[in-house]
Amino acid sequence: DAVLHRDRDLAGRSVVVTAGPTIEDIDPVRFLSNRSSGKMGYAIAQAAVARGARVTLITGPTSLPPVAGATMVPVRSTEDLLHAVQQVIEAADVFISAAAPADFRPVERLGHKWKKSSGIPALALEPTPDVLAMVAEHKRRNQVFVGFAAETQDALAYGEDKLRRKNLNYVVVNNVLEQGAGFGVDTNRVTVLGEGGWRTDFPLLPKAEVAERLLDIVRDALQSL
Ligand code: CTP
Numbered sequence: 001d002a003v004l005h006r007d008r009d010l011a012g013r014s015v016v017v018t019a020g021p022t023i024e025d026i027d028p029v030r031f032l033s034n035r036s037s038g039k040m041g042y043a044i045a046q047a048a049v050a051r052g053a054r055v056t057l058i059t060g061p062t063s064l065p066p067v068a069g070a071t072m073v074p075v076r077s078t079e080d081l082l083h084a085v086q087q088v089i090e091a092a093d094v095f096i097s098a099a100a101p102a103d104f105r106p107v108e109r110l111g112h113k114w115k116k117s118s119g120i121p122a123l124a125l126e127p128t129p130d131v132l133a134m135v136a137e138h139k140r141r142n143q144v145f146v147g148f149a150a151e152t153q154d155a156l157a158y159g160e161d162k163l164r165r166k167n168l169n170y171v172v173v174n175n176v177l178e179q180g181a182g183f184g185v186d187t188n189r190v191t192v193l194g195e196g197g198w199r200t201d202f203p204l205l206p207k208a209e210v211a212e213r214l215l216d217i218v219r220d221a222l223q224s225l
């Protein structure tokens with residue numbers, strides 16, 4: 001029975017999950033962000049708790065209830081996310097980066113609300129830190145790191161590139177324009193890519209079941225380390 005098989009199979013493991021969007025403030029009332037709902041990351045954290053792991057869920061702003069049994073760490077910006085991950089990554093066995101960090105931020109944040117009467121703001125942008133790539137530079141052999149790749153075209157090629165470039169064990173690829181795999185929905189259709197051309201395609205599944213199957217892969221990887 002698949003459910004019994006998964007019972008407590010992550011006991012004693014420390015799992016860090018990131019979820020949701022991050023927010024980059026323009027002024028006290030306006031911001032840059034994206035359409036991430038956080039559902040995939042929360043489902044992973046919940047499944048990991050149920051399987052006995054010690055779970056830290058570092059989350060950008062979402063409308064989801066906290067995951068019972070997980071240590072919840074709320075963050076706002078990508079910089080906040082970086083710092084929160086850096087606090088806990090050393091002690092982690094598993095890092096699953098399901099967050100959709102904002103990739104760009106205003107070079108300066110205005111202290112007062114920009115008025116329309118002042119014209120269109122120039123809004124100079126700069127890149128935010130790539131949290132996953134930065135922490136994966138220090139990945140130990142006995143840690144398993146999983147990234148996500150949300151794409152709208154050439155998903156597998158971009159996913160393969162992220163796997164290599166970010167030094168990951170696995171990357172979970174999805175095409176967010178596909179039916180049932182987009183933002184805010186309760187299902188996902190993903191392909192998991194691993195080192196050495198390893199690949200598995202999941203059918204369209206509830207995000208809770210995607211989470212379980214992903215944790216099966218992670219558990220097997222931990223056991224073979
Ligand atoms: N990621 C991150 N920090 C960022 C951007 C992305 O940690 N500043 C992580 C995400 O959590 C995800 C992976 O990197 O696990 C890939 O994110 P994605 O947005 O698909 O790729 P990017 O590298 O940001 O490239 P692009 O958005 O241009 O496709």
Ligand code: CA
Binds near residue numbers: 101102103
């Ligand atoms: Ca991105």
